[in-house]
Amino acid sequence: MAIYSISDLEKLSGIKAHTIRIWEQRYGILNPKRTETNIRYYMDEDLKLLLNVALLNRNGFKISKIAKMDETEIMEKVTEISEVNFEHNTQLDALTISMIEMDEYKFDKIITTNIQQLGFEQTMLQVIYPFLEKLGLLWLTGSINPVQEAFISYLIRQKIIVAIDNEAFVTGNQVKKYMIYLPEGEMQELSLLFMHYLLKSRKNKVIYLGQNISKTELEVAHKIHKPDYIFTMITEPLRKITVQDYVEDIAKTFPESRILLSGYQVVSKGIVAPPNVSLITSLGQTIEFLNANKKVS
Numbered sequence: 001m002a003i004y005s006i007s008d009l010e011k012l013s014g015i016k017a018h019t020i021r022i023w024e025q026r027y028g029i030l031n032p033k034r035t036e037t038n039i040r041y042y043m044d045e046d047l048k049l050l051l052n053v054a055l056l057n058r059n060g061f062k063i064s065k066i067a068k069m070d071e072t073e074i075m076e077k078v079t080e081i082s083e084v085n086f087e088h089n090t091q092l093d094a095l096t097i098s099m100i101e102m103d104e105y106k107f108d109k110i111i112t113t114n115i116q117q118l119g120f121e122q123t124m125l126q127v128i129y130p131f132l133e134k135l136g137l138l139w140l141t142g143s144i145n146p147v148q149e150a151f152i153s154y155l156i157r158q159k160i161i162v163a164i165d166n167e168a169f170v171t172g173n174q175v176k177k178y179m180i181y182l183p184e185g186e187m188q189e190l191s192l193l194f195m196h197y198l199l200k201s202r203k204n205k206v207i208y209l210g211q212n213i214s215k216t217e218l219e220v221a222h223k224i225h226k227p228d229y230i231f232t233m234i235t236e237p238l239r240k241i242t243v244q245d246y247v248e249d250i251a252k253t254f255p256e257s258r259i260l261l262s263g264y265q266v267v268s269k270g271i272v273a274p275p276n277v278s279l280i281t282s283l284g285q286t287i288e289f290l291n292a293n294k295k296v297s
Contacts, residue, residue, distance in 0.1 A: 004042040006032075012047060012096065013054040014089075020050070027067035029053055048101055052078045055093040082110055095131045099152045107155050120163045121201065124194055128156060129283070132190070153190065160193040167200040176293065179227035179257075181209035181218060183246070185239050195231060198287065202294045215250070222254055230254060233263035243269055251277050262286065 010017045023029040030050060032040040042050075052074050056066050059081050066074065082094040091110065098107040114123040135149065178199050182192055189211045199206045207225050209217070222230070230250070238246055243265045251259055251274035261271070262280040273279050280286050 004047055006040055006042070009042060009047060009050055012100070013050050014093075015050065015054050015057075023053075023063055023067075027063055029063070029067060044100070048097065049074075051093065051097045051100060055081065055090060055097070058089060058093070079106075082106075082113075091127050092131055092134060095127070095152075096134070099135070099148050102148060102151050104155060107152065111155075111159055120159075121198070124160075124197075125283070128159075132156075156190060157193060160190065160197055164193070164197050164200055167197070170203045170205060175203065175205050176229065177205045177207065177225065177227045178229045178231055179207040179209065179221060179225055180231040181213040181221075182211040183232060183234060183238065184212055184214050185236055186234065187211050188235060191233060195286070198290055202290050204290075204294075215253070218250070219253065222257070227257055229260055230257045231260040231262075234261065234265040235263040237265060244271055247271055247277060248274055251275075260289070 004012075006017045006020060009015070009020055013020075015023075020030070024032065030042065030046050032042050032046065034040060049071070053063070053066050055078055056074065057063055061077070069077070078094070078097070081090060091114065094110050095107065097103075098110065111123065111127070114127050118126060135152070180192060180195055180199070182189060192208075192211070196206050196208050207221065207227060209221055218230075234243055234246070237243070241249070247259075247261060247266075255276060257276070259277045260280055261273075261277060266279055267281045271279060278289075280289065
């Protein structure tokens with residue numbers, strides 16, 4: 001069971017600490033416990049309640065009315081709003097609640113409804129990626145714990161895999177062939193999986209190697225498949241070589257393939273790209289490249 005400060009509640013809910021105190025004093029929304037030195041602290045139940053109250057409040061419910069609702073009524077109203085209101089902050093609030101509660105059913109219902117309304121790609125771009133950005137900030141500030149992050153990451157991963165499987169395989173000599181992977185030490189594969197989906201949904205052939213791939217393994221796969229493109233992401237410093245040296249090495253090793261590179265270490269380190277390397281600085285640029293390449297393929 002986690003313990004939260006009022007600062008944690010502010011970060012997770014988006015409600016200012018001053019407002020939280022007012023809601024406590026005037027409406028009894030929360031009943032914080034106190035340490036021996038009289039410092040407020042909150043439990044999981046307090047956080048869950050505040051997240052639900054914040055969602056209702058942002059959707060037009062006055063705090064005085066919310067204070068009169070019991071827990072069941074609050075949950076029912078939150079569920080109703082989450083299913084019909086696709087406003088950005090409402091969806092992020094609802095996903096945050098599902099993560100904190102580790103509620104797979106609630107998460108699935110939110111994402112499935114968005115996919116039905118927006119399509120999978122736009123759900124990723126408009127809902128899941130902004131949520132992951134929020135998740136990253138919460139992780140850095142210590143406002144969520146590893147098990148909650150692992151829980152929600154697994155569910156997102158499953159959604160992407162299902163979307164990939166729903167796209168038909170393509171064949172033929174004119175089909176572009178992409179080999180995608182993460183280098184040794186890189187373990188964050190959600191973005192790579194989404195790249196797989198983006199490529200397959202645009203009728204490209206994808207050779208997905210996965211994460212933590214050595215250069216030797218890459219060479220073996222390249223010899224078998226001879227891809228038109230190689231895509232990778234480098235977000236963490238490499239262990240045995242500089243990023244610049246790594247880029248030059250794979251460019252020299254695979255001169256017949258166009259190499260597409262993305263990730264924080266590529267974007268922020270001023271990498272000089274060899275002739276057969278293209279640096280991709282954002283997800284938007286990635287999609288523009290794939291759309292343009294699709295048109296000419």
